[in-house]
Amino acid sequence: MSRATILDAIRRAQPALKPLPEPAALGVGGRMENSISQFVATLDFIGARVIRGRSLEEAALWLRENLPAEARLASTVPGLPGNVDLGAVIDPHLLEGLHTAVFPARFGVCENGAVWVEESDLGHRVLPMIAEQLFMVVRAADLVADMHEAYRRVGQAGLGFGLFLAGPSKTADIEQCLVIGAHGARGATVFIWDEVV
Amino acid sequence: MSHAANAHDFLRDPARAAWHDQTLWMVRVKRDRQAAKVPDWEALREAASQIKEHTLSRLAEYLEEFESRAAANGIQVHWAADGEEHNRIVHGILARHGVRKLVKSKSMLTEECHLNRHLEEHGIEVIDTDLGERIVQLQRKPPSHIVMPAIHLKRAEVGEVFHEHLGTPRGLDDAQELTEAARQHLRRQFLTADAALTGVNFAVAETGGFVVCTNEGNADMGAHLAPVHIACMGIEKIIPKQEHLGVFLRLLARSATGQPSTVFSSHFYKPRPGQEMHIVLVDNGRSRQLGREDYRRSLACIRCAACFNTCPVYRRSGGYSYSYFIAGPIGSILAPNVDKAAHGDMPFASTLCGSCSAVCPVKIDIHTQLLKWRQEITAEGHAPWWKTLAMRVTGLVLKRPALYALAGRLARHFLPLVNLLKLDPWTRSRALPEAPGQSFREWLAETERAKPPAKNPPP
Numbered sequence: 001m002s003r004a005t006i007l008d009a010i011r012r013a014q015p016a017l018k019p020l021p022e023p024a025a026l027g028v029g030g031r032m033e034n035s036i037s038q039f040v041a042t043l044d045f046i047g048a049r050v051i052r053g054r055s056l057e058e059a060a061l062w063l064r065e066n067l068p069a070e071a072r073l074a075s076t077v078p079g080l081p082g083n084v085d086l087g088a089v090i091d092p093h094l095l096e097g098l099h100t101a102v103f104p105a106r107f108g109v110c111e112n113g114a115v116w117v118e119e120s121d122l123g124h125r126v127l128p129m130i131a132e133q134l135f136m137v138v139r140a141a142d143l144v145a146d147m148h149e150a151y152r153r154v155g156q157a158g159l160g161f162g163l164f165l166a167g168p169s170k171t172a173d174i175e176q177c178l179v180i181g182a183h184g185a186r187g188a189t190v191f192i193w194d195e196v197v
Numbered sequence: 198m199s200h201a202a203n204a205h206d207f208l209r210d211p212a213r214a215a216w217h218d219q220t221l222w223m224v225r226v227k228r229d230r231q232a233a234k235v236p237d238w239e240a241l242r243e244a245a246s247q248i249k250e251h252t253l254s255r256l257a258e259y260l261e262e263f264e265s266r267a268a269a270n271g272i273q274v275h276w277a278a279d280g281e282e283h284n285r286i287v288h289g290i291l292a293r294h295g296v297r298k299l300v301k302s303k304s305m306l307t308e309e310c311h312l313n314r315h316l317e318e319h320g321i322e323v324i325d326t327d328l329g330e331r332i333v334q335l336q337r338k339p340p341s342h343i344v345m346p347a348i349h350l351k352r353a354e355v356g357e358v359f360h361e362h363l364g365t366p367r368g369l370d371d372a373q374e375l376t377e378a379a380r381q382h383l384r385r386q387f388l389t390a391d392a393a394l395t396g397v398n399f400a401v402a403e404t405g406g407f408v409v410c411t412n413e414g415n416a417d418m419g420a421h422l423a424p425v426h427i428a429c430m431g432i433e434k435i436i437p438k439q440e441h442l443g444v445f446l447r448l449l450a451r452s453a454t455g456q457p458s459t460v461f462s463s464h465f466y467k468p469r470p471g472q473e474m475h476i477v478l479v480d481n482g483r484s485r486q487l488g489r490e491d492y493r494r495s496l497a498c499i500r501c502a503a504c505f506n507t508c509p510v511y512r513r514s515g516g517y518s519y520s521y522f523i524a525g526p527i528g529s530i531l532a533p534n535v536d537k538a539a540h541g542d543m544p545f546a547s548t549l550c551g552s553c554s555a556v557c558p559v560k561i562d563i564h565t566q567l568l569k570w571r572q573e574i575t576a577e578g579h580a581p582w583w584k585t586l587a588m589r590v591t592g593l594v595l596k597r598p599a600l601y602a603l604a605g606r607l608a609r610h611f612l613p614l615v616n617l618l619k620l621d622p623w624t625r626s627r628a629l630p631e632a633p634g635q636s637f638r639e640w641l642a643e644t645e646r647a648k649p650p651a652k653n654p655p656p
């Protein structure tokens with residue numbers, strides 16, 4: 001066990017205490033725009049599709065109209081039923097072949113188009129990667145401007161897994177050509193609803 | 198082989214070298230565009246720099262805090278003094294579970310420790326799952342860039358590799374189709390792997406959790422399917438608090454690829470039910486670097502590779518010209534810490550223009566540290582003899598005005614010969630400007646002589 005050796009070596013090497021800064025005091029945060037239009041523009045930039053609606057019925061309608069009838073769809077959003085019972089799936093490998101995953105996001109981040117998703121809203125951690133298409137639902141009121149505000153809303157106690165998810169998976173590893181759909185989903189749709197008009 | 202000799206080979210194909218240069222410059226431009234959209238960008242860099250400096254001054258305490266929180270969350274924490282111990286720990290875990298196939302997401306640390314070779318010697322199949330890394334793995338080559346491992350390859354070459362190893366049709370050179378072939382191939386690997394290994398971008402002392410950032414989703418695909426997840430990290434990846442992630446995540450993707458965020462920024466706190474999760478904390482020379490005051494701040498690096506993309510030397514010489522697995526400006530600071538004799542010429546592969554320091558999101562004084570290494574390496578006799586000799590002679594001449602004047606006169610006289618015979622490596626692709634007929638001192642003396650005496654001499 002090298003634990004003690006390593007910690008000793010570090011203690012001998014580390015310099016005298018340098019103060020921990022307060023980022024806000026340095027001018028960090030609160031400078032980005034918080035608006036639906038900003039969020040939508042960023043989502044567009046990162047290759048996500050945006051749909052805006054008043055109620056979840058509109059989302060249900062969109063899914064009915066745009067998904068093939070035989071598509072395997074798993075949903076954790078009450079009111080948007082799927083045809084795969086996630087509770088009955090014990091082994092996440094069996095989710096392979098899933099057409100669309102529908103799940104709620106806790107909030108969206110205007111500066112980078114990411115949404116925060118928690119394990120308890122997924123059923124399986126691998127859901128947002130193994131499905132071919134993602135359909136994420138976020139309320140218009142649940143937007144934050146930047147990542148600092150975002151982390152004020154991210155819990156920590158009791159959380160097993162959570163992620164910021166920004167659009168469909170992608171790669172530019174071959175000659176810097178952008179290809180959407182690397183190992184994760186090939187498409188991501190964000191449904192923004194409950195807008196106050 | 199020295200960096201200069203390797204770079205010379207790289208430059209044999211000027212069209213290709215120009216393409217490499219432009220491709221990386223494009224990434225730099227994308228970074229600039231994103232940085233400009235963030236009004237508090239400079240404040241962010243300052244905050245990131247100070248948070249890292251603070252963390253390095255309390256590294257032992259934060260590691261202990263991280264360890265106890267992670268353990269309380271059901272994660273098993275291991276400590277490795279060097280690469281060999283790291284490999285032994287990882288293999289031990291895998292052997293206990295009878296693992297035959299391991300899927301791995303990008304981890305420069307395992308590259309540093311030569312983990313793949315070690316595991317393969319023990320009969321474990323290792324599949325690198327980042328697309329770029331998979332391409333170079335199939336070629337049995339290391340990554341040439343820490344963020345874009347196959348940036349040096351052309352589409353057609355990737356097509357060759359895939360034709361040979363994945364059975365795609367010969368001559369396939371469409372990025373979309375090649376990526377699709379890799380997706381299908383790697384999906385099968387994810388679904389049949391017995392364990393997953395990931396790197397770590399940030400580990401948070403306060404929560405005992407860690408964050409892994411990818412665009413492809415490969416780290417998640419591996420970790421959430423396999424019954425065993427091992428995350429390997431250098432001890433410098435620690436940050437004190439979760440809220441600090443806000444600072445670093447805003448900087449990382451913008452600096453790396455010019456995206457406002459990576460697609461997946463996954464926060465692991467606990468293993469999923471029934472899963473085993475391990476973290477291996479690796480020193481491997483980092484505590485030594487921590488004690489070297491001049492180079493300590495290199496440990497603040499978040500591996501965004503912005504310094505690579507902006508470096509005029511990296512762009513024009515390629516990752517394989519450097520003797521260390523981390524190339525570019527930051528690699529040239531890290532490598533001599535590992536082995537001064539083997540990598541002593543890396544700090545010289547720089548123009549010291551300072552562009553690296555100007556883009557670095559954690560404000561590492563990269564070019565200053567490169568200069569310090571040069572001094573140290575030369576003083577210890579690791580510089581090539583001709584360079585040491587040249588410096589000695591230059592010092593000798595500069596100290597003696599008469600000798601200096603003579604040397605100047607000779608140089609002015611023989612300059613056309615230097616150009617003609619390409620005596621100086623610099624003159625291989627450019628000519629030295631024509632020398633003036635007289636030196637400054639000769640000119641001054643002549644001008645003074647020709648001047649009429651001043652009417653009112655100053656008192």
Ligand code: SF4
Nearest residue numbers: 498499501502504557
């Ligand atoms: S030294 Fe700075 S610019 Fe270079 S990879 Fe590290 S963080 Fe990025």
